[in-house]
Amino acid sequence: MTWLAVSPIIIPLGTGILLLLFRRLRYQKLVSMIGAVVFFVHTIVLLWHIYQTGIEVVHVGNWPAPYGITLVIDLFSAIMIAVTGFVGFNIALYALSDIDRGRNRFGFHPLMHILLMGVCGAFMTGDLFNLYVWFEVMLMSSFVLMALGGERSQLEGAVKYVSLNFIASVIFLTAIGIIYGKTGTLNLADLALKVGDNGSGPMIRSAVMMLLTAFGIKAGIFPYFFWLPASYHTPPATVSALFAGLLTKVGVYAMIRVFSLVFAGEMSGSLKPVLIIISGLTMVTGVLGAAAQFEIRKILSFHIISQIGYMTLGLALFTPLALAAAIFYLVHHIIVKTNLFLIGGLIRHIKGSYDLKKIGGLYLSNPLLAFLFLVPALSLGGIPPLSGFFAKFTIIRAGLEVESYLIVLIALAVGILTLYSMTKIWAEAFWKVDPAEKPVTKSIPIMMLLPIILMAAATIAIGFFPEPVLEISRRAADQLFNPEYYIRKVLGVY
């Protein structure tokens, strides 16, 4: 099953290379779409396979762990990869109509597939340095995607995005250097054993804090989130949606993976209160930042931050249920947030602006779009029976179980404030009369509508049938919470 296991890396890479060979626009779109479909199918098959058989380990180049690079796919990775496949497919579909000629010619499609490769690589790797490399693969393509097109706002956003992410990478690399110097290994499973045996001294502890900072910058947690609302709204909607859905979540994934596997001792000790406080502040600042905005994508960007707080809260509480909640939340959030950005792009396509003060009347002219907006918007706010309700419900139940009442209260309040921002978009863009003297309405290309319908359907499906997703999240969380199986599987000692 080695080929299936590495397919999330091989397929986007192959697609990217093919796209570089076939430069004609027609072929670009065709190859990109085929690649995305094949990729999506493989990720689903992989998830099914991992669900059936347990953790899959690939020693690249047959170097045994901990000496070589190891790819490890446990259930958590497989879930994230499957969601990536779904999002990648929808984004590829949306890009067919949304991306303009210039961006197509300068390599939007190959970059998108390489980005997917980087994301999947980060989800699969079992090695700390390799995680850094995948981060960089992902970031390099995201840098170019961010700046592609060369509009003034894009370049200004890209300068901030590149700088902050470079600093995050330097801090990450510093932590890797310290950890290697202290333990002599970078394989996550081996590290878990070594750190677990020796306990953690001041050096390891400072490296943990650096990792928290580095992953925190990438995830956009308080107080490192400033680059996110300054840059995410500048590229075209397709790119924004791809970033909003996947990139910050890779930071959250890395946090959950490394802290639950390697630094579980720290997690139940000094790291826990720090993470809880950070999560609370992330939720509150994000949602308050959104309240002040009147540009659709900026509102949504700030909401990424506040939602990240829920996920890190799931990690911070560090019980099996809380981890399951964090995983469920990741799945729900990736789908919903990508969808909202795509809808934002569609609103812009129809009305010509993202500014809520300049648009209106969409409910009258596009009732279908209004309904499609309500699904992810209410889900984000946590209204039953949509996916967001069960995500928030599980987090809050996990919080009540460990009697952290204050953070539960904050989480509930932030949920209500989220709803406030969503009703603001609803009231301004859909409900109110169009302020323009001659309201413009363009027809909606079916390629832009289809991914939105698909993702809204996924949101509703998770909402009405949450049990399978919860069950699989619970099993993934069990694997995370009891890493012995993971460690044995990687190091091959039974």
Add this chain to the structure above:
Amino acid sequence: MELILALGTGSLYAMGLYLLLRRSMIKLIFGFVLLGQATNLLIFTASGLTRAKPPIIEANAKILSSSAPDPLPQALILTAIVISFGILAFALVLMRRAYDITGTDDLDEMRGTDQ
């Protein structure tokens, strides 16, 4: 030797961070360079220094002698150098382009996307 390298690494970090805090874009780039080099030196130093012994397996031996240094950090550094070179090359072009379009290299002037 560790002490000298540690001091060097520390001052490289300090200089890099200082340059990052300046407003000029070109100083930002220099800051990146220094920070990248500082990290490479840190990996090199943290993994332990050995004097004048390359990590090469002797002709008649099967494994590396135990007194030789660990070759892995050097592989890590090599990877890190390549990656940071790529990012720097991109950052240079990006900043040049940003300078052409916005007409300023003052980072404080680039507030168009902050509001």
